[in-house]
Amino acid sequence: MIDLKDVYKTFDQNGTKIEALKGININVDKGDIYGVIGFSGAGKSTLLRMVNFLERPTSGTVIVNGKDIGKLNKKQLINIRKQIGMIFQHFNLLNSKTVFDNVAIPLVLDHTPKNKISKRVEELLNFVGLEKKSKSYPDELSGGQKQRVGIARALATNPHILLCDEATSALDPQTTESILELLKKVNQEYNITILLITHQMNVIQKICNKVAVMEKGKIIEKGRVIDVFGNPKEKVTKDFVYSVTNDDVPISILKLLKDNKQDVKNRRFLRLKFIGNSTLIPMISIITKKFNVEINVLNASVTELQDTPMINMIIEFQGDCDLVKKISEYIKNQDIFVEEVV
Incomplete structure (x- = not known):
């Protein structure tokens, strides 16, 4: 055309x-x-x-x-x-x-x-x-x-x-x-x-x-x-x-995390993006059970792109580099975008 x-x-x-x-x-x-x-x-x-x-x-x-x-x-x-x-x-x-x-x-x-x-x-x-x-x-x-x-x-x-x-x-x-x-x-x-x-x-x-x-x-x-x-x-x-989408962690939450006395060294942050059918996967629940970790959702937003839902989420958990790699690979295999947030 x-x-x-x-x-x-x-x-x-x-x-x-x-x-x-x-x-x-x-x-x-x-x-x-x-x-x-x-x-x-x-x-x-x-x-x-x-x-x-x-x-x-x-x-x-x-x-x-x-x-x-x-x-x-x-x-x-x-x-x-x-x-x-x-x-x-x-x-x-x-x-x-x-x-x-x-x-x-x-x-x-x-x-x-x-x-x-x-x-x-x-x-x-x-x-x-x-x-x-x-x-x-x-x-x-x-x-x-x-x-x-x-x-x-x-x-x-x-x-x-x-x-x-x-x-x-x-x-x-x-x-x-x-x-x-x-x-x-x-x-x-x-x-x-x-x-x-x-x-x-x-x-x-x-x-x-x-x-x-x-x-x-x-x-x-x-x-x-x-x-x-x-x-x-x-x-x-x-x-x-x-x-x-505004998918960054709010400054107020970052301040609370900074003031928290938990182990900062092993604190990990992942950004997840679910699109279409993947939004139906209860990924947080699955990760919690499969890898025996406690997940804290720091930010989540839902957006529609041409009638297709998209969820942006940032999660926090305690773990070493090996655990981050295993969790990230598992999420990627479910056709969900994931990246570590520094």
């Missing part, structure tokens, strides 16, 4: 070369909700604008629906852009037009007959839950309602692809949840492929099935959300995961 191959983008700012994208390779399959996450300045927006050629690559290939859009003429490019809807961070609505007229803009520009415009706009306003707001103006709407108008407008021409540029970053958490649910509904009911960029881990966690992590113009990790965030390799990825 979307294929970026070895894409580079360099901007010239007052004689200075700025490399925004450095060898980007991603593949978005039909039906995906593909998230690209990174901090500000990572190159996310530039990558997104490559898909509809609002930005042209300095080098590399952009393929959309099987077509190399770098080789299309102006008319062909206009036609393929009609297959791509876009949702903006700050809504980009016309305040002088009603909700109905804002949604109708792409259809008017496409010279759609008035009776078909009316039918399509009413259908979309009903879909996004704004059927009673058709005569209202943007200034009369909440932020979430404005974004719903933006989503309806992006769907007007029956696109195959929906691009989302930080679609929820201007919204409060509760409204963000409702917009994410609506995007899932768009994906499932209209079978529209979604490519979104964000700096919010909860967006990826909630609706994406695949993710690419960007840093300084490069993709540093990519794949299924459950794989990338279930076992992050790079520091940036770990930072994003930590923002929703």
Whole structure:
């Protein structure tokens, strides 16, 4: 559906070369909700604008629906852009037009007959839950309602692809949840492929099935959300995961442990990560009985990644290096991630 191959983008700012994208390779399959996450300045927006050629690559290939859009003429490019809807961070609505007229803009520009415009706009306003707001103006709407108008407008021409540029970053958490649910509904009911960029881990966690992590113009990790965030390799990825899992031992507990007069030398700490079916294994109980140790759970959190549960846990026990090795090997054999925390 979307294929970026070895894409580079360099901007010239007052004689200075700025490399925004450095060898980007991603593949978005039909039906995906593909998230690209990174901090500000990572190159996310530039990558997104490559898909509809609002930005042209300095080098590399952009393929959309099987077509190399770098080789299309102006008319062909206009036609393929009609297959791509876009949702903006700050809504980009016309305040002088009603909700109905804002949604109708792409259809008017496409010279759609008035009776078909009316039918399509009413259908979309009903879909996004704004059927009673058709005569209202943007200034009369909440932020979430404005974004719903933006989503309806992006769907007007029956696109195959929906691009989302930080679609929820201007919204409060509760409204963000409702917009994410609506995007899932768009994906499932209209079978529209979604490519979104964000700096919010909860967006990826909630609706994406695949993710690419960007840093300084490069993709540093990519794949299924459950794989990338279930076992992050790079520091940036770990930072994003930590923002929703918070799997470190609280400072207050560390202070209590430091003040405790028990044998510090033989005190051991393990971080465990259970994903999917492994969350059903009563591992603490099993270890306690099998290795005759007393386990203290210092921290535990439950997170959902694309409807798959993930439990992060840090445990403490007394034992030598040999015991740590035996327990760790046993846990690994149950398909549970484990590492010793120093």
